[in-house]
Amino acid sequence: MKKRNHFYFFWRGLLKPFFQLKFHMKYIGVENVPEEGAYILASNHTHAADPIIMGMGLKRQVMFMAKEELFKNKFVGWFIRKLDAFPVSRGKADTGSIKHFEKVLKEGNLMGIFIEGTRSKDGSFLPPKNGCSLIAYDTKTPVIPVCHTKIGSRLYFHFGKPISLEEMGFDKGGAREFRNASRVIMDHIKAIREEDLASAGEQNG
Secondary structure, eight states: OOOOOHHHHHHHHHHHHHHHHOOOOEEEGGGSHHHHHHHHEOOOOOOOOOOHHHOOOOSSSOEEEGGGGGSSSSHHHHHHHHOOOOEETTTOOOOOHHHHHHHHHHTTTTEEEESSOOSSSSSOOOOOSSSHHHHHHHHHEEEEEEEEEOOOOOOOOEEEOOOTTOOOOOOOSHHHHHHHHHHHHHHHHHHHHHHHHHHHHHOOO
């Protein structure tokens, strides 16, 4: 596992009270994220601050891909690199980024991926991309589905139970299996949202 990144934990601790005041975050299922070992957090994506807010609910550091455009600003690029983010080219195959995060996982770290590949402007789900399932298969890494949903004034981050490669339907790999695995992961994320909405409805009923 990578050495503890003091820069990451310093800024996370410093910013958390401000984000809590603004977003009123509630974290559910944190116990489903093991404190060590390689796992992929596969989440939906609605806000630019999602990587920061998601990580604030966990004891471990989460390493994220970030769109390469963010690295064009020297200060922003320097800052997010210090947080162990890594640039990825959206809309095209980026084997360099995939190999980097395969290395991250083989070292036993926790990695975050926004499975839809981009932000949803209205909070609805977008079709999943196959990068997450490809990396999971190549590194034999379980995937933890994560769904964040705004209900009233509160922002919920709900971590589901890890999904094994067998549950994702992998056998020999290949495009069809990657697409199927992506759908399986996305179905878990959708189910989490349904659970949270139902729970909120019962509390308000």
